[in-house]
Amino acid sequence: MFRQFRKEVIKVLGDYGEERFVRESEHADLCSTVAFKLAKEKKRKPSEIAEEIISSLEFSDVEYVGKVEAVNGYINFYANYEFLEDTVNLILDSDENYGSFKMDGAGNVLVEHTSANPDGPLHIGHIRNSIIGDTLARMFRKAGYEVKTHYYVNDMGRQIAIACLGYERFGIDENKKPDHAIVEAYIKMNREIEGKPELEEEVEKLMLDYERGEERAVRLFREVVEHALKGIGETLHRLNISHDEYVWESSFVRNGYVDRVIEMLEKAGMLKEEDGALVINMKRFGYEKDVVVRRKNGTTLYVTRDLAYHLWKNENFENFVNVLGADHKLIGRQLQDVLKALGLKPPEIVFFEFVSLPEGSMSTRKGQFVSADELVEKVCEEARKIVEKREDLNGEEKEEIAEAVAVGALRYDFVRIAPEKPMTFDWSKALDFERQSSAYIQYSHARACSILRKAVKEGMPEIEFSAELCTPEERKLVMLMSKFSWVVEKCIRSLRPNAFADYLMDIAAAFNDFYSKNPVIKAEGEVRMHRLAIVDACRIVLRNGLELLGIRAVEKM
RNA sequence: GGACCCGUAGCCUAGCAUGGACAAGGCGGCAGCCUCCUAAGCUGCAGAUCGCGGGUUCAAAUCCCGCCGGGUCCGCCA
Numbered sequence: 074m075f076r077q078f079r080k081e082v083i084k085v086l087g088d089y090g091e092e093r094f095v096r097e098s099e100h101a102d103l104c105s106t107v108a109f110k111l112a113k114e115k116k117r118k119p120s121e122i123a124e125e126i127i128s129s130l131e132f133s134d135v136e137y138v139g140k141v142e143a144v145n146g147y148i149n150f151y152a153n154y155e156f157l158e159d160t161v162n163l164i165l166d167s168d169e170n171y172g173s174f175k176m177d178g179a180g181n182v183l184v185e186h187t188s189a190n191p192d193g194p195l196h197i198g199h200i201r202n203s204i205i206g207d208t209l210a211r212m213f214r215k216a217g218y219e220v221k222t223h224y225y226v227n228d229m230g231r232q233i234a235i236a237c238l239g240y241e242r243f244g245i246d247e248n249k250k251p252d253h254a255i256v257e258a259y260i261k262m263n264r265e266i267e268g269k270p271e272l273e274e275e276v277e278k279l280m281l282d283y284e285r286g287e288e289r290a291v292r293l294f295r296e297v298v299e300h301a302l303k304g305i306g307e308t309l310h311r312l313n314i315s316h317d318e319y320v321w322e323s324s325f326v327r328n329g330y331v332d333r334v335i336e337m338l339e340k341a342g343m344l345k346e347e348d349g350a351l352v353i354n355m356k357r358f359g360y361e362k363d364v365v366v367r368r369k370n371g372t373t374l375y376v377t378r379d380l381a382y383h384l385w386k387n388e389n390f391e392n393f394v395n396v397l398g399a400d401h402k403l404i405g406r407q408l409q410d411v412l413k414a415l416g417l418k419p420p421e422i423v424f425f426e427f428v429s430l431p432e433g434s435m436s437t438r439k440g441q442f443v444s445a446d447e448l449v450e451k452v453c454e455e456a457r458k459i460v461e462k463r464e465d466l467n468g469e470e471k472e473e474i475a476e477a478v479a480v481g482a483l484r485y486d487f488v489r490i491a492p493e494k495p496m497t498f499d500w501s502k503a504l505d506f507e508r509q510s511s512a513y514i515q516y517s518h519a520r521a522c523s524i525l526r527k528a529v530k531e532g533m534p535e536i537e538f539s540a541e542l543c544t545p546e547e548r549k550l551v552m553l554m555s556k557f558s559w560v561v562e563k564c565i566r567s568l569r570p571n572a573f574a575d576y577l578m579d580i581a582a583a584f585n586d587f588y589s590k591n592p593v594i595k596a597e598g599e600v601r602m603h604r605l606a607i608v609d610a611c612r613i614v615l616r617n618g619l620e621l622l623g624i625r626a627v628e629k630m
Numbered sequence: 631g632g633a634c635c636c637g638u639a640g641c642c643u644a645g646c647a648u649g650g651a652c653a654a655g656g657c658g659g660c661a662g663c664c665u666c667c668u669a670a671g672c673u674g675c676a677g678a679u680c681g682c683g684g685g686u687u688c689a690a691a692u693c694c695c696g697c698c699g700g701g702u703c704c705g706c707c708a
Contacts, residue, residue, distance in 0.1 A: 091648095092648080093648040094648085096648080096650095098651080099651085099652095099654090100651065104651090106649095106650055106651095109649095109650060109688085109689085112688080113687095113688080119650095119688095144651075145650095145651060146650085146651085147650080147651065190708070227708060229708080230707075230708045231707055231708065232707090232708070233708090322708095347706090348706080349706095350706050351706095352706090360633095360704090361632070361633085361704070362704070362705090365705085365706045366706095367706085368706040369706070370706085372706085374705095374706070374707080374708085375707070375708045376708095398702090399634080399635065399701085399702055399703080400702060400703065401703090401708095402633090402634060402635080402702075402703065403633075403634080403702095403703050403704065404703090404708090406634090424634090424635080426635065426636070426701075426702080427701070427702070429701080434701090434702095456670095459670065460670095463668085465668085478670085489643080489644090490642095490643070491643090491644085493635060493636070494635090494636065494643085495635080495636055495700080495701055495702090499641095499642085501657095502641095502642070502657080505657075506670050507656085507657080507670060507671095508655085508656055508657080508670090508671095509642090509643085509655070509656040509657080510656090510670085512670050513670070513671090515670085516668085516670050516671075517671090519668075519670095520667080520668065520671085523667070523668060524667050526667095527667060528667090566647090567647070571644085572644090575643095575644060575645095575655085578655080578656090579655090582655085585671065585672075586672085588667070589671075589672050589673090590672095592666080592667070593667060594667045595666080595667075608667095629668085630668085630670070
């Protein structure tokens with residue numbers, strides 16, 4: 074709805090309706106700063122120009138633009154009663170579909186995220202990737218895109234070869250979750266290898282065998298990778314994250330895409346030979362060093378397979394977005410430049426900065442990490458302690474709520490931080506469920522449900538929103554709720570989902586403010602009907618918003 | 631050495647794309663609110679040289695240059 078209001082404001086402004094001057098404001102529903110720009114050209118006061126523009130506005134074709142006023146050079150726009158009424162009614166009518174819209178140019182999109190090496194469990198750094206990626210995928214769907222998600226499995230890495238040797242040599246603990254069992258073998262093998270060139274050679278040979286498709290290697294790799302992925306999948310599932318497909322890196326060696334991409338590079342004249350290896354000349358793109366795509370022994374490299382993967386993406390999708398750690402910045406940009414030079418579409422990449430521990434950075438190889446499983450379990454325990462105090466809930470409900478609150482807290486803590494911001498993991502913050510946490514939003518939703526339950530108990534309530542009855546808190550809440558799709562659109566355009574986390578928090582806060590000042594059940598007549606409509610609308614918005622963040626909206630807590 | 635990212639109250643963060651109305655929240659601190667729709671809540675108070683220095687502009691947290699601090703990357707690894 075807000076998107077429409079904004080379009081109307083731009084229309085009303087006519088020749089002065091340049092998008093970039095129309096913005097949100099604390100002082101009005103929308104404002105334009107165009108008078109400031111014109112003031113310079115015309116050498117006159119912004120306030121005078123603003124007044125003049127207002128008197129020239131044409132309101133014939135618009136439904137929702139109400140009051141307009143000039144204040145200190147700003148042109149302030151307010152939505153009218155009809156807008157508020159249509160917003161609330163649209164929310165109530167569209168229910169679970171509220172917030173869905175068709176973004177300009179929405180087509181299909183492939184979101185590749187997580188893609189952690191299958192040599193052990195996901196840790197809190199990987200989770201940041203998963204949460205950003207999964208949330209973006211949900212947002213694309215909300216914006217009318219057809220979305221597929223991929224987990225790109227790096228099954229050809231040295232790490233995996235080491236894990237395989239460890240698996241073969243030491244076996245694994247079958248009682249443990251499979252990813253945790255694999256990482257034990259991996260860490261042990263890493264220690265074993267240190268300073269032993271003969272073992273190094275064995276690793277090299279195993280990798281070579283795997284690339285060549287030799288039976289023993291293929292079987293071993295598959296076993297280890299599938300084991301690890303099974304555990305990783307379970308972790309993701311608990312976080313409400315799933316992938317449509319796990320795409321194995323090695324498949325591009327076997328299906329010919331690697332050969333095809335090398336051929337394309339060759340034809341484009343981008344390759345040269347150096348000591349028997351094939352190399353892309355990167356100096357022309359401004360890079361210091363070149364990129365090897367085929368070793369002298371004929372085997373390929375990570376970047377070669379990634380190029381092949383993106384050739385495949387070009388053939389199957391209109392848009393593709395990758396979520397990658399900041400350590401991939403250089404290689405990611407090189408990939409984009411090479412693809413462009415080949416006339417292919419490069420992926421859009423969301424880079425996120427690292428999550429470190431107070432004691433330093435994490436390392437799977439050294440076993441220095443906080444696993445996602447451990448994190449969820451601890452947060453869940455903490456949530457149980459609080460839920461335990463509730464007397465009106467049974468055991469099953471309590472467990473369900475604790476799980477929803479824990480997963481929510483986790484997802485929210487990661488998604489609310491802008492991707493480019495480095496994070497230091499802090500247990501005390503992870504275990505805090507007050508304010509600025511998803512529990513606050515879930516609580517607000519549960520309160521809305523509770524008010525409605527009570528109203529139903531007292532007899533089937535009639536609900537009807539009347540804009541002219543709105544108190545300031547109510548108007549503010551409705552305006553906020555109208556912005557749902559607008560905020561989603563902003564997040565997609567910038568590929569940064571954090572703005573939505575803030576937005577939903579604002580709604581929850583506005584709802585709390587509303588019901589603490591405006592009694593609902595105790596109100597009578599049309600005021601009661603009006604407030605019940607707001608509560609129900611807010612319940613829907615909070616639930617849909619939480620869903621968009623992959624967080625369960627529980628009805629009691 | 632080169633490249634990229636981050637630096638906003640004691641602490642964590644939003645705002646930076648498109649410069650504009652008093653820099654917005656939360657945690658922690660202090661003072662209040664449960665005979666009243668769930669206190670995982672609400673209200674109020676205190677707390678900021680927006681890392682530092684220049685520049686552009688009528689106007690800079692936001693743009694440009696330099697510096698400082700933290701992180702990351704610069705393999706015939708992935």
